[in-house]
Amino acid sequence: MKIDPAAHQKMVEKRQEGHQKKQAAATREKGLLIVHTGTGKGKSTAAFGMAVRVLGHGMRLGVVQFIKGALHTAERDFLGSVAECDFVTMGDGYTWNTQDREADIATARKAWAEAERMIRSGDYQMVILDELNTVLKYAYLPLDEVLAVIGARDPMLHVVVTGRHAPEALLEAADLATEMRVIKHPYREQGIKAQQGVEF
């Protein structure tokens, strides 16, 4: 592939112009409701990447894991050891391990109590609600109640919600929503098992 230097320069100039125009128009700051959904990988992972960013700035972070507690211990070990991060795990692993809807609801309720406390406390700049979408999909928590608490948060607090099947009303309330879409998955296509450092 050959690229003409003059054409390249023209292209980057045009891009820079567009970028500057957008930057000039974007002047507000506010706490964002961020949703990561879809069936691809990277929903929780991108949330934990934001955690790194937040902690790198010395901001305070709260994390509630609603479901994957039994799996995602590495994040907990690492982030939980940072003074600026409060990390709470409530879920007992995947829901199909429990097969007990009432127990799952009780767990979701306990996790939500922690989440609500974090959101209302004013102690954090970001609160990550990992796998809350899944909990909402199974109707373990009333969506209205969750939306009300998130909607009444401090205007500068960022809330990140992850999990497949984000409810439509949550996406409507969201400022930033991303779908992680599978292009290729080794688990499915090559019989590769979940591996340390990648999946857990």
Added chain:
Amino acid sequence: MKIDPAAHQKMVEKRQEGHQKKQAAATREKGLLIVHTGTGKGKSTAAFGMAVRVLGHGMRLGVVQFIKGALHTAERDFLGSVAECDFVTMGDGYTWNTQDREADIATARKAWAEAERMIRSGDYQMVILDELNTVLKYAYLPLDEVLAVIGARDPMLHVVVTGRHAPEALLEAADLATEMRVIKHPYREQGIKAQQGVEF
């Protein structure tokens, strides 16, 4: 939404069965080539989330940032301070800031030398090549050379490549590829500017 407990139990049992079948079929371990692409957010962020996972397991991590050096300092501050992580930043910010193709190629070449060293060294369990896709799209590096080095890596080494516009040949070589797709973006839709802890 009402869910019948018996129907719920049947559903989770069926899911668990499917999950166990897949787990039984997935027995291999290997170093994965992982690609995060698409125009949505979360590509680099999910890579840094994997970094947390890897470091949480006490594994060694190498990171080369090809482009976003000027922006993503929080990740560098945080991860670069961890003993198990070698973090190298080469890019001078977005390419349209330099408007000099020859200088960009020289920078890409230097960054790639570091990446190649990390990949060949045997010192790491994961190497993250942040924004390499962008470098390949602009043809700052020859794709064949990049694919050859990645293809000849230790069979257990995970390599993560991020950036928009992943080349087709890289996606073909990938074990795991995810597209991050925009559902909603505050920058575009609400005039919200890039904020600490979210964008940088």
